Amino acid sequence: xxxxxxxxxxxxxxxxxxxxxxxxxxxxxxxxxxxxxxxxxxxxxxxxxxxxxxxxxxxxxxxxxxxxxxxxxxxxxxxxxxxxxxxxxxxxxxxxxxxxxxxxxxxxxxxxxxxxxxxxxxxxxxxxxxxxxxxxxxxxxxxxxxxxxxxxxxxxxxxxxxxxxxxxxxxxxxxxxxxxxxxxxxxxxxxxxxxxxxxxxxxxxxxxxxxxxxxxxxxxxxxxxxxxxxxxxxxxxxxxxxxxxxxxxxxxxxxxxxxxxxxxxxxxxxxxxxxxxxxxxxxxxxxxxxxxxxxxxxxxxxxxxxxxxxxxxx
RNA sequence: GGACAGGUGGGUGAGUGGUUAAAGCCAACAGACUGUAAAUCUGUCCCUCCUUGCGAGGUACGAAGGUUCGAAUCCUUCCCUGUCCA
Numbered sequence: 001x002x003x004x005x006x007x008x009x010x011x012x013x014x015x016x017x018x019x020x021x022x023x024x025x026x027x028x029x030x031x032x033x034x035x036x037x038x039x040x041x042x043x044x045x046x047x048x049x050x051x052x053x054x055x056x057x058x059x060x061x062x063x064x065x066x067x068x069x070x071x072x073x074x075x076x077x078x079x080x081x082x083x084x085x086x087x088x089x090x091x092x093x094x095x096x097x098x099x100x101x102x103x104x105x106x107x108x109x110x111x112x113x114x115x116x117x118x119x120x121x122x123x124x125x126x127x128x129x130x131x132x133x134x135x136x137x138x139x140x141x142x143x144x145x146x147x148x149x150x151x152x153x154x155x156x157x158x159x160x161x162x163x164x165x166x167x168x169x170x171x172x173x174x175x176x177x178x179x180x181x182x183x184x185x186x187x188x189x190x191x192x193x194x195x196x197x198x199x200x201x202x203x204x205x206x207x208x209x210x211x212x213x214x215x216x217x218x219x220x221x222x223x224x225x226x227x228x229x230x231x232x233x234x235x236x237x238x239x240x241x242x243x244x245x246x247x248x249x250x251x252x253x254x255x256x257x258x259x260x261x262x263x264x265x266x267x268x269x270x271x272x273x274x275x276x277x278x279x280x281x282x283x284x285x286x287x288x289x290x291x292x293x294x295x296x297x298x299x300x301x302x303x304x305x306x307x308x309x310x311x312x313x314x
Numbered sequence: 315g316g317a318c319a320g321g322u323g324g325g326u327g328a329g330u331g332g333u334u335a336a337a338g339c340c341a342a343c344a345g346a347c348u349g350u351a352a353a354u355c356u357g358u359c360c361c362u363c364c365u366u367g368c369g370a371g372g373u374a375c376g377a378a379g380g381u382u383c384g385a386a387u388c389c390u391u392c393c394c395u396g397u398c399c400a
Binding site: 106 | 340341343344345346347348349350351352353354355356
């Protein structure tokens with residue numbers, strides 16, 4: 001085993017539930033340590049989806065470069081694997097310039113794909129998927145039975161009703177059939193030392209802040225943003241329209257539900273989403289947790305101290 | 315004051331004499347996650363106890379009585395709520 005020829009570059013990661021103040025904290029850290037922000041949010045990747053994704057407006061970004069924001073058109077389907085590849089390139093580029101990359105976002109799966117890597121498996125196959133979905137619709141349960149034959153291990157790990165995951169698992173087996181021992185190992189990110197920072201604001205306070213933020217998004221023109229997207233050629237079936245706020249705004253624009261109902265359901269689902277994020281990040285033992293919001297002076301100072309220690313270590 | 319309708323677990327809402335601690339939905343809580351991930355999916359959800367079991371006990375369908383082997387379901391009175399008539 002050869003030792004790493006060059007010392008590993010530092011990488012700071014800021015995670016936490018939506019609305020916990022990740023962007024603010026990351027920006028402060030970036031300002032103090034010559035950092036550059038790299039997006040790790042599956043929706044802020046999309047162009048035109050600004051209000052509902054709580055994207056930091058360019059005016060507030062100051063001189064700090066932001067990467068991987070607004071890089072996708074709504075009709076582009078994306079994936080964790082693609083994200084990992086794209087982001088690794090961006091990270092390297094930033095480090096080459098001796099700047100500190102700061103990864104920010106709440107999409108745990110993308111972060112995992114980036115840091116730990118994904119096994120080298122085939123990408124999605126639309127036609128195959130359609131076929132599989134059709135079969136399952138006709139005979140509920142077939143996919144799970146099929147997977148049990150093709151790959152008993154994954155079958156045991158995936159619930160029979162989780163169609164989305166079943167389709168992928170079956171797809172992988174079908175696509176790699178005959179392709180002998182697929183390397184089962186993932187390819188983790190190399191060449192980096194990672195500092196993971198997690199924001200953990202008080203639950204009730206976060207819920208209140210989230211309710212308020214949702215209300216504000218609608219007041220600040222979420223509906224108009226959706227109308228504009230529709231006017232510029234979107235059909236409303238694109239992936240980012242499946243997300244919180246956009247999903248509801250779309251039905252309001254179409255006159256299917258009232259604004260009030262939309263706000264309330266968005267608030268509920270946002271709260272539930274925040275919970276799922278906590279569940280995801282909670283089990284990562286490498287995260288340094290901070291109780292509070294990312295815009296709290298106290299949290300910013302504590303994080304800055306941690307980061308300072310982290311980067312001078314190299 | 316009179317006539318109807320109705321009061322069910324955190325919310326909604328089924329249930330009209332017996333496998334009903336009470337469907338479903340929502341909220342809440344916990345969890346899973348190997349290319350759709352702001353997605354998708356799972357579990358718990360009256361209380362107590364234990365030998366954690368299709369376990370034991372207790373409480374529960376506005377209140378109090380009654381009928382019955384047995385009541386959320388039937389009867390009586392009372393209290394509330396809604397609509398309509400005065």
